[in-house]
Amino acid sequence: MTYSVDLRQRVLSFVAAGGSKTEAAQRFSVSRSTVHEWLGQPADHQASKPGPKDSRKFDREQLRQMLEQQPDLLIREMAQQLGVSNNAVGNALQRMGIRRKKNSALRPGLHAQGL
Missing domain, CATH: 1.10.10 (Arc Repressor Mutant, subunit A)
Known part of the structure; x- marks a missing residue:
């Protein structure tokens, strides 16, 4: 599933502000593995990932x-x-x-x- 860049940024901001990965996954309705994947990507990749219509x-x-x-x-x-x-x-x-x-x-x- 493709998630919006906005959702990705909100999840990453939540974790950066001290929230746990599990809490972030539950709060934003994404899987824990997705949160881990996003955290492992470089910051420039997260913001510039093209959407399906680009x-x-x-x-x-x-x-x-x-x-x-x-x-x-x-x-x-x-x-x-x-x-x-x-x-x-x-x-x-x-x-x-x-x-x-x-x-x-x-x-x-x-x-x-x-x-």
Whole structure:
């Protein structure tokens, strides 16, 4: 389960203020192992951990233009240019109804949209 950064900070503040790990787990409804894990992570990791939606924040119109200009780009090349993961690009292409096949005869998604 993914917990919010705010909850993580509240738990860590509670323990830093003298509360026990067990009390923190009970008070904030998380497991003791989660509290231990959070305490073992460096402080910069706790604050900067990306949420599940961070990797999806890129301009899909930019992706569409990239495909129009260079239709032979690999997903990993597009991801690198956009600064996101390969999965983020693959998922965006799927949501846009675009199939990434090298044989243009097998790319109805691109031809139907004029790409």
